[in-house]
Amino acid sequence: MLWGLSGPVFLLDYLAGVAGALAVALSVRTLVGWRTRGEPLSTVELAYLTDRAVLACQVGLAALRRAGVVQLGELATLSVDAPPPPRSAPLVRALHAALRRPQTWAAVLADPGVGRVLRRLVGRLVRDGWLLTPAQRRSMALGTLPLFAVAVVGLTRLVDSAVEGRDAGGPASVVGLLLCCLATVLGGWWLCEVPETGSAARRLLRRQRRTHAELAPQRRPAWSERGTDELLPAMAVFGPRPLLAVDPRFAELVGVDPEHTRPREYAKTAR
Structure with a gap:
C-alpha cells in the first residue's frame, strides 16, 4: 500500500493535493495578463x-x-x-x-x-x-502540470495495489480514488485550453x-x-x-x- 496510508486517509490527502494543484493552476491563469497599459480600447x-x-x-x-x-x-x-x-x-x-x-x-x-x-x-x-x-500562453498551460502530477500519484496508488495485490482500502475508497483521478485529469485537460x-x-x-x-x-x-x-x-x-x-x-x-x-x-x- 503506497506510503502505508489507509484508503480513506490517502483519499483525503489526494483531495488536499488536488485543491493545492488547482489553486496553482487558477492563480497562474489569473496572474498572466493581469495588468495592461496604454490608452482605453476602442x-x-x-x-x-x-x-x-x-x-x-x-x-x-x-x-x-x-x-x-x-x-x-x-x-x-x-x-x-x-x-x-x-x-x-x-x-x-x-x-x-x-x-x-x-x-x-x-x-x-x-x-x-x-x-x-x-x-x-x-x-x-x-x-x-x-x-x-x-510565452505567456505556454506559462498558463504549464500551470496545469501539478494537476496531472497529482493524478499520476493517485493512479500509481491504484496500479500498485492491483499489481502487487496490496490493500488500497475498501471498495468505496478505491472507487472514490478512481473517480477523483478521472476528474483531476479532465479538469487539467479543460484548463489546458488556454485563451488568447x-x-x-x-x-x-x-x-x-x-x-x-x-x-x-x-x-x-x-x-x-x-x-x-x-x-x-x-x-x-x-x-x-x-x-x-x-x-x-x-x-x-x-x-x-x-x-x-x-x-x-x-x-x-x-x-
Whole structure:
C-alpha cells in the first residue's frame, strides 16, 4: 500500500493535493495578463477581443453603414459614397479605403490594407497586455502540470495495489480514488485550453457585458429605438446579432450567420 496510508486517509490527502494543484493552476491563469497599459480600447478593439478579426471588421463596417457611408450594390457588393466619419478608428478608415471600389465581403477581408491595420491592431493589443504572447500562453498551460502530477500519484496508488495485490482500502475508497483521478485529469485537460486573451481582457469583457446587460440579445431589446452609440458596443461584446435586427440585408452581406452569432470568447471569458 503506497506510503502505508489507509484508503480513506490517502483519499483525503489526494483531495488536499488536488485543491493545492488547482489553486496553482487558477492563480497562474489569473496572474498572466493581469495588468495592461496604454490608452482605453476602442469599440473595434473590444470587438477584436470578443471574436477576433471578423467581428472587428463587422463592427467597423456597421459604423460606416450607420453613418450613411456604405451602400449596398449588385452581386452582394458593398461600396462607399462619402468620406468616413471624423476621428474614425484606423480599421474603419482601412475598410472605407477598401470599399472605394465595389467589393464583396470576402474581398474586403482579404484586402491588403485591412490586413496591415489588423496586424497593427493585434500588435498593439499584445504590447499593451490585452492579448497573450506565446510565452505567456505556454506559462498558463504549464500551470496545469501539478494537476496531472497529482493524478499520476493517485493512479500509481491504484496500479500498485492491483499489481502487487496490496490493500488500497475498501471498495468505496478505491472507487472514490478512481473517480477523483478521472476528474483531476479532465479538469487539467479543460484548463489546458488556454485563451488568447489575458485576465485583464477577460475582466473587461465581463464588465462590459454587465454594463450593457440590457442590450444582451436574450433580452430582445427593441433595436429600432436604439441609437448607434448602443448598437456598436452591443455588437462588440455580444456579437453581430443586433445588426440582424436593424439591417438584415446588410448583415447578410457582411457574413452574419443567423444560426451562429454567439462569439467564441463569450463563454470562455468566465474562466
